[in-house]
Amino acid sequence: MGNYALQMKAITKEFPGVRALDNVTFSVRKGEIHALCGENGAGKSTLMKILSGVYPQGTYDGEILINGENVQFKSIKESQNAGVAIIYQELALVEEMTVAENLFLSHELMRAKIIDWNKIYAEAQKWLDHIGLDVDPQTIVRELTVGKQQLIEIAKALTRKTDILILDEPTAALTESDVDILMTLLNDLRKKGVTCIYISHKLGEVMALADSVTIIRDGQSVSTDSIEELSEEKIITKMVGRELTELFPYEVRVISRENIVDVKDYSVTNSVGKKVINNVSFTLKKGEILGFSGLMGAGRTELFISLFGGLKGNRTGTVLIDGQETNIKSPTDAIKNGLAYVSEDRKRYGLVLGMDITKNTTLAALNKMMKIKVIDNALEVKSAGDITYKMNLKAPNLEALVGQLSGGNQQKVVLSKWLLTNPKVLILDEPTRGIDVGAKYEIYKIINELANQGVGIVIISSELPEVLGMSDRIIVMAEGEITGEFLREEATQEKIMTCATGGKIS
Ligand SMILES: Nc1ncnc2c1ncn2[C@@H]1O[C@H](COP(=O)(O)OP(=O)(O)OP(=O)(O)O)[C@@H](O)[C@H]1O
Ligand SMILES: [Mg+2]
Incomplete structure (x- = not known):
């Protein structure tokens, strides 16, 4: 079978108490874009970590062939030398270093044994131009949004000789325009003969991009089909093992006329003197679901982090919660005022990966877990158990460390944690990023339920x-200002995109 770039045969991988992969077979033809789909926890990331040497040979059973040749990787380095590059679901950049340093980390361009910084910055600029990303190579990575960091990761993989490029949910953090950049890039790479394995929960992208699709469910391979034989519905059915007809369980509700949040003339100037939020006014009613749309960098996250007391800088304007003027200076103040904020960046603000599910889930609601000044462990376990059951969390047990859960299941822990605080106002920043279609539906139902209760x-x-x-x-x-507002009935993709790019609707 000379035309396979990759064959993985009878792969079985066990973690203590979990069989993550059970006799999985996965074959990828040379030069194709091959999508790997499956629900949260199905085993997609684990399979790719085996391929890329994160789980070295000896820690799993089965065989890997690249271009028909048996390979055995003992480390990530060895897989890289064989032309395999992986971009993880979790970002792996060094946040304190610059973009250019990250791009050439561990294979710095050397000139007579010293690092040639001029060359690194020039090369970095070239790669940034190549992927169409307008970022200064001297920027410290921490200062970039998650979306931009993701694009840097892709550029980084391309700076090496890569035959098999693995992208584990690369677009989860990207906006539509960045997704377009990425799609163009991947189509270019396909023309150049690069083989690409693409993991995504966004089935629209899969249909638009992939040549073939392999589906795994509960650690077992279900099928591999060429894209002509598939549709989004067929993929969903194979993934979840049943048909899912409705994607958004929206319910028409009677919304109270009482404002729960009233923000007037709110502006934020950040610590380096830049106005990031400019004169924003809006209200949120009890039981209302208010969507915030915009391109990456539009200021939505900054606005809500600032309202939540998490952004340094100078703020002007007034914020009323439940009719009371507030002065929220920290997330602790925010929680006291009934706000909950589910961050878009769960690794940075949401979770303690080395702690178990129970502790993570009850972290923001510890005051509700107290019995005469000590934490009531039984109550803690019960609360965590109830909410994670509702969220359909897949984990061996509640003592499992959050760092060992699949990406989508980590997101469910973050959501569970904030739901336990019984907030009056729940701010969800990219709540379903990385979450599979079935679980998304569950989360939407919970959102509806909370809105019905007046949140x-x-x-x-x-x-x-x-x-x-x-x-x-x-x-x-757009650019820190509100550029449009629509009721559900009048909103369309076109109108929103026009406002998001700074245009006016006449
Ligand atoms: N380091 C680990 N220790 C223990 N169990 C793990 C570890 N990594 C993954 N698992 C378990 O293996 C299973 C497969 O996880 P994996 O991360 O491969 O899923 P996935 O298909 O990538 O899901 P998602 O779409 O949520 O990212 C899950 O049950 C997960 O909890
Ligand atoms: Mg994963």
Whole structure:
């Protein structure tokens, strides 16, 4: 079979108490884009970590062939030398270093044994231009948004000789325009003969990009088909093992007329003197689902992090919660005022990876777990158990460390944690990023349920269908300002995109 770039045969991988992969077979033809689909926890990332040497030979059973030759990787380095590059679901950049340093980390361009910084910065610029990313190579990575960091990761993989490029949910953090950049890039690479393995929960992308699709379910390979034989519906059915007809369980509700949040003339100047939020005013009603749309960098995340007390800088304007003027200076103040904020960047703000599910889940609601000044462990375990059951969390047990859960299941722990605080206002920043279709549906149902109970809900999302499908009202932002507002009935993709790019709707 000379035309396979990769064959993985009878791969079995066990973690203590979990068989993550059970006799999986996976074959990828040379030069194709091959999508790997499956629900959260199905085993996609684990399979790719085996291929890339993260789990070295000897820690799994089975065989790997590259171009028909048996290979055995003892380390990531060895897989890289064989032309395999992986871009992880979790970002792996060194945040304290510059873009250029990250791009050439571990294979710095050497000139007579010293690092040639001029060359590194020039080369970095070339690669940034190549992928169409407008970022200064001297920028410290921490200062970039998650989306931009993701694109840097892709550029980084390309700086090496790569025959098999693995992308584990590369677009989860990207906005539509960045997704377009990536799609163009991958189509270019396909023309150059690079083989690409593409993991994504966004089935629209899979249909547009892939040549073939392999589906795994509960650690077993279900099928491999060429794209002509598939549709989004067929992929979903194979993934979840049943048909899923409805994607957005929106319910028409009677929304109270009482404002739970009232923000007036709110501006934020950040610590380096840049105005990041400019004179924003909006209200949120009890039981209302308010969508916030906009391109990456539009200021939506900054606005809500600032309202949540998490952004340094000078703020002006007024914020009323439940009719009371507030002065929220820290996330602790925010929680006291009934706000909950589910971050878009769960690794940075959401979770303690080395702690177990119970502790992570009850972290923000510890005051509710107290019995005469000590934490009531039984109550803690029960609360964590109830909420994670509701979220359909897949984990061996509640003592499992959060760092060992699949990406989508980690996101469910973050959501569970904030739901336990019984917030008056729930701010969800990219709540379903990386979450499979079945679980998304569960989360939407929970959002509806909370809205029905009178919680005011903000959904910040880069996925237009999600904003359109779930919101009662939609606000669009561009460059730190509100550029449009639509009721559910009047909103369309076109109108939102026009406002998001700074245009006016006449
Ligand atoms: N380091 C680990 N220790 C223990 N169990 C693990 C570890 N990594 C993954 N698992 C388990 O293996 C299974 C497969 O996880 P994996 O991360 O491969 O899923 P996935 O298909 O990538 O899901 P997602 O779409 O949520 O990213 C899950 O049950 C997960 O909890
Ligand atoms: Mg994964």
